[in-house]
Amino acid sequence: MHIFTKLSTAIYPHHKLPSKLIGIGGIFLWAIALTSCTTQRHSLTLSSGANGGAYENIGRQIVISAREVGKIKVRDNYDSYGSQQNLKRLLNGEADLALVQLDVASEAMKMGKVQAIAVLAHEYLHLITQSDSEIETFTDLDGKRVIFGAPESGIYFTARRLFSATNLNIIEANIDIKEGFDKLKQKEIDAFVYVGPVGSSKKVQAELATPPLLRLVPISTAFINYLTIQFPESYQSATMPKGSYIPLPPIPQEDLPTISTAAALV
Structure with a gap:
């Protein structure tokens, strides 16, 4: 049986969302109906x-x-920076469908400009640093150099929102994932913010498996609670299981508290 979920901002905080892709065949039959009024x-x-x-x-x-x-027939050039660019293309009529983080799409959804057809995956907040870094918590980023990702990505949107909710003074770097990991491993950067489904990015998987070793930093319960209360339509508390990326030595080293948003087809 195909499962597909129509989202609203009231639903997300109260329902567990599937961590794997769900009912894509059924989703597309619905998508056709939504993207064409008569034929x-x-x-x-x-x-x-x-x-x-x-x-x-x-x-x-x-x-x-x-x-x-x-x-x-679905056409996709695989040339997008991510959620923010995808949403712009959808709103500008350049695309019929788009993959967008729920936190990025939430305002457009509230205004009735877009409709979420289905949730396809959980997207976890990853805070990545060197294995020997002094960074142990989110607040340790004060004064540090932090990669936010490309400006039109969903990662950039989430990182900006997170740091706007704090009084931390950080040095922002806007570079892509590949260059970001290179600079992180060379210690030209102190930390890397990434948002995505666990294990689904080949780039992230490869970088975490390649020396020098990196590790993931937990998010405090207090900050998780603040974010889920402040943005209940966008975030929920989540746990990334120990060894999700690498079993030995495990990355993360233990069950990791964090937040997640949703990857939505809109």
Whole structure:
């Protein structure tokens, strides 16, 4: 049975969301109805992500499922920086469907500009630093150099929101994932903010598995509670299981408290 979930801002805080992709074939039959008022469409444009990223992985699965299950042609160039660019393309009429973090889409959803068709995955906040770093908590980032990701990405949106909610004085760096990991491992940068489904980004998986070793920093219960109360439509408390990325030595080293948002098809 295909499962698909129509979201509203009232639903997300109170329901567990599936961590794996859900019912993509069924989702697309619904997507066709939503994107065409009078006639069924057999070709759609999707904006997902860049090669090697989590959204590219999800986007390719959507393209395959649409073709095999719904007999629908879906075009995707896999050339997006992420959620913010995807949402802009959707609002500008450059795409019929888009993969967007729920925190990025929430305002447009409230205004009725876009509709979330389904939740496809949990996207976890990752705070990554060197294994021998002095950074143990989020507040230890005060005065540190932190990578926010590309300006049109969902990662950038989330990082800006998180640091805006604190009094921390950080040095912001806006660079892509590959260059960011290089600078982190060379200790030119102190920490890296990443948001995505656990293990779905080939780039992140490869960097965490390649020396020099990195580790994930937990988010405090107090900050998690603040974020989920302040933005209940966007975030929920989450735990990243020990060894989610690497079993030995485990990354993370233990069950890691953090927050998650949702990867939504809109």
